[in-house]
Amino acid sequence: MDIEILSERENPLLKRREIVLRVVHSEGSTPTRKSVLERLAAIKDSKPGLVVIRKMNSIFGKRESIAHARIYESEERMRQVENPHIVKRNVPSEQKEAS
Template structure:
């Protein structure tokens, strides 16, 4: 996976950093979790403060275009972000086997 940051802008009003990126990959499309982990490690930020918004792939091209927002603190993230986007970023609960 190779990331290319196409836009990096600081939004002081909402206490966040807004990114647009292009990700090139081999094989199948990477999961949201692996994209978050790699992007957080690359930008040296906390993974819990990073929210992925839009991911688009094109047919036949091993390339993904997306947007991410990195918040300064958890309170700003929870007050600004939509609930369904926050749920997408959480790990799935493990089901109990009988």
């Protein structure tokens, strides 16, 4: 799986970075949100708990997907801004057990 960042924008009002990325998955099926989230966190030097994959759509006929992600400065800010179902979808499993 290769990740190419198409655009990145700083949003100081909401204290986050908004990223549009292309995920190329040459072998196998579409990667999971968790694997894309972890790879993006590693690329952007952030904690996986602060990264939210807002949406991820596969492109018909190609082995690539377009994803919209947000990287927050703090977990508290993420929970204030994002909808609860989006937060639940993106929180790593070890954090779910601790909550």
